[in-house]
Amino acid sequence: MEYMYSTTILLLLLTQFPVLFAEISAKVPAIIVFGDSSVDAGNNNQIPTIARSNFEPYGRDFKGGKATGRFSNGRITTDFIAEAFGLKPIIPAYLDPSYNIADFATGVTFASAGTGYDNATSSVLSVIPLWKELEYYKDYQKKLRSYLGESEADKRINEALHVMSLGTNDFLENYYSFPGSRQSQFSVTRYEDYLIGIATNFIKALYGLGARKISLGGLPPMGCLPLERATNIMGGNGCNERYNNVSLEFNEKLKKLTVELNKELSGIKLVFSNPYYVLLHIIRKPSFYGFEVTSVACCATGMFEMGYACNRDDLFTCTDANKYVFWDAFHPTQKTNSIVSNYVVKKVLAEFL
Numbered sequence: 001m002e003y004m005y006s007t008t009i010l011l012l013l014l015t016q017f018p019v020l021f022a023e024i025s026a027k028v029p030a031i032i033v034f035g036d037s038s039v040d041a042g043n044n045n046q047i048p049t050i051a052r053s054n055f056e057p058y059g060r061d062f063k064g065g066k067a068t069g070r071f072s073n074g075r076i077t078t079d080f081i082a083e084a085f086g087l088k089p090i091i092p093a094y095l096d097p098s099y100n101i102a103d104f105a106t107g108v109t110f111a112s113a114g115t116g117y118d119n120a121t122s123s124v125l126s127v128i129p130l131w132k133e134l135e136y137y138k139d140y141q142k143k144l145r146s147y148l149g150e151s152e153a154d155k156r157i158n159e160a161l162h163v164m165s166l167g168t169n170d171f172l173e174n175y176y177s178f179p180g181s182r183q184s185q186f187s188v189t190r191y192e193d194y195l196i197g198i199a200t201n202f203i204k205a206l207y208g209l210g211a212r213k214i215s216l217g218g219l220p221p222m223g224c225l226p227l228e229r230a231t232n233i234m235g236g237n238g239c240n241e242r243y244n245n246v247s248l249e250f251n252e253k254l255k256k257l258t259v260e261l262n263k264e265l266s267g268i269k270l271v272f273s274n275p276y277y278v279l280l281h282i283i284r285k286p287s288f289y290g291f292e293v294t295s296v297a298c299c300a301t302g303m304f305e306m307g308y309a310c311n312r313d314d315l316f317t318c319t320d321a322n323k324y325v326f327w328d329a330f331h332p333t334q335k336t337n338s339i340v341s342n343y344v345v346k347k348v349l350a351e352f353l
Contacts, residue, residue, distance in 0.1 A: 037113030042069025056312035074334030080341035231301035
């Protein structure tokens, strides 16, 4: 029933609003991003890790065909959100040396592909842990104060939209990949609660640093990612419903957290941005959006490859990514990112416009 209701709302939204964004005069002067590969624009290019995508065919549909380190064939969700808010077409990575504080003043991402709420998750691929993203944010604030002046910088931080998008890696890359580690310490329900505790502390830390507008991102239907479908042999390579149920369960806890913190923290406007139903609807009704392929990704065989395994010499890589929901075995195409972003902006983030 809940899915049917969400589908109805979704259809109304997507038929009443075009997928392409019209620029809107921004009440939000900057978008500041924390998270994983869903919102990493190239920070991992600057650290020693295999969790990278700064090579072809990644970025082949990005402006200039440039592989920036975004895990897609083009732009990612936060790029589209920044454009919808009338700020700029892309949000740069904080560690990218080709940008400076003048660029970061209207939007920046501290995200690192492969990270999660749990420090143990970031250790798997030696990427930037969430606490370090927060340290980079503090450093950014110092630079912003030097650039804009104390009071203007404080106002900018206060009015900026802070976006959080992470959590998938905690389950798929960490919890379910290493049975002897977190699984031996926590049941999946307890692990969800453990992550909620970290999310709570992180939001409170942002609040303590002046953030008042925060979007807390939910999990996608994890069991429908091509990698999970490819390994779900007993389930006929359909979506792994156990993983999808974990996504739903965790999202309910995140939603509850937003309600609690809105009551607890004076002046905060914390919203829950849930990509679950819109992405599931795309996967179940692909033709409605002009997609043809949902079960496998565009890159290589589309079943297992991401990062370095998704390389430009693979003859299996598709020619038109717009027909595919997923770009690699874990990440959506630019077209999917655009649709999901449009939905989140209209349904959730519109209150900040």
